[in-house]
Amino acid sequence: MSTEPLKLIVGLGNPGPQYRFNRHNVGVWFLQAICQQYQGELRPESRFHGETGRVHIDGQDIRLLFPTTFMNRSGLSVAALCHYFDITPAQMLVAYDEIDFPVGTTRLKAGGGHGGHNGIRDIINALGGERGFYRLRIGVGHPGDKSKVANYVLSNPGKDDSIQIEHDLDQALRVLPVAASGLWNKAMLELHSQSAPPGE
Template sequence: MTKMLVGLGNPGEKYTATKHNMGFMALDLLAEDFGLSFKQDKTFMSEIAETFVNGEKVYLIKPLTFMNESGRAVQPLLAYYNIDPEDLTVIFDDMDSPVGRLRLRQKGKSGGHNGIKSILNHIGTEKFNHVKIGIGRPKGVMSVVNHVLSKFDDEDAQPAQEGLGKAVDAMKTYLDSNDFMKAMNGFNE
């Protein structure tokens, strides 16, 4: 069995620590816990780290295609490593949840999230694990684009960090138990 964890985000310094990069940030923390470092793979347009957990191969993937084209990186990787979509977990920001709230699902539609929309279009199924980390709705008159591409303000920084920590703990539970439902039951809010 092989598992693939994909964190969604946008590459480049200007997007580091923005709300839309919650998937990248969660995978960075998970890689740090496992003592892994990412290597850029130009063929697959991704940064990739790999390890074994309980004898199972696990790939951590950060697509470098920019959010709206995430599926262009994910689909070829699934095919190359012969990974069933049900062994794919995608970690991403969720504007429909309060900052830091964690929601895990075994399948789902895009909910308007362009990164998920791209993956759905490229792999042709919604039957993959979703880990959504809440980033809240835009405050005041801020546009959705400006909201997701901005960093957390002082009020939201702590809950966002806690959400990332919960996402990492949920992924470790999933990998240790080989049971996404166990992670769902333990971490869904």
């Protein structure tokens, strides 16, 4: 993977107040944390089918995007913005909920498949099969049964898990300036050492 600086951070989730605190919306929580830290604001932008903003992180001018197309159409929004501003996948970070990680584990990843995540699947399809974007995988845990996953991610985490997820997002924020400048391996090492579960 390249070491290009970031130009876009995407936070995945569903629009509407009924989804705001769902596990499926932790990617949007991350965008909101960035806005709070770097004095940004998300505003509706119809041509990009979402809410957009801009922040400066460690000297980098970075766009923020929350696709408001619902999760399984996230690619429509991402492709529209990337094409308009000529942003390549290697300049993009997508933050989303990861059911294969327990709460308390957050990982940066370079490229790869969709892992069953409908938002990531749609982005890959909308970008013509291009998988070479970075991901911030925010652990939300697994309900234990595949048949329960849909209801699980569309429900709110309990108080303890919510507090832990907020802490996980804070850790990701700490390494964001490193990632924004293109030092991905360094950012990964720093984040993964912070959020490693016991025994890892």
